[in-house]
Amino acid sequence: MLKRLLKQDSLVPRGEGMVAELDILNEWIPDQMQPGTVFVLENAGEVGEKEDPYWAVLACPSCGMLGLITRKQINGLLPVICGSEQCSAQFFIRESEVIVRKPF
Numbered sequence: 001m002l003k004r005l006l007k008q009d010s011l012v013p014r015g016e017g018m019v020a021e022l023d024i025l026n027e028w029i030p031d032q033m034q035p036g037t038v039f040v041l042e043n044a045g046e047v048g049e050k051e052d053p054y055w056a057v058l059a060c061p062s063c064g065m066l067g068l069i070t071r072k073q074i075n076g077l078l079p080v081i082c083g084s085e086q087c088s089a090q091f092f093i094r095e096s097e098v099i100v101r102k103p104f
Helices: none
Strands: 023-025 036-038 054-059 066-068 091-094 097-100
Touching: none
Parallel strands: 023 036
Antiparallel strands: 036 054, 054 066, 091 097
16 A cells, blocks of 8 residues: 655635645455545446546545546646645646645
8 A cells, every 4th residue: 555645735614724635445445444545436428518527526635525536637647726715735646646736
C-alpha cells in the first residue's frame, strides 16, 4: 500500500496538511475512505462524458470529501478541484502522487 505523507500549501485552508500520496482501495469499503484514498469504479469509463468518463472515487487529500474523478484527472491531464464548500484544494495526480496546483 502507498505510504501517506503530509505537506503544507497555501491552498489548504488554515494550514491543515494535505496527503501527498494516494492510497488505492481494492474493494469499496466507504468506512476506509480517508483523505487521499482512491477506489477505481467497476464500470470505469462507462459513465459520464464519452471523451472523459468517470474513472474513480477520490477522498479529497485535504478534507476527505468524496467525489468522482475522470480518466483525464487520474492521469494528471486535468486538475482535481475539491467540491466541498469548506475546502479549496486544487491539485494534479501524477502517478499516485498529489501535486498541489500553484496559484496563477
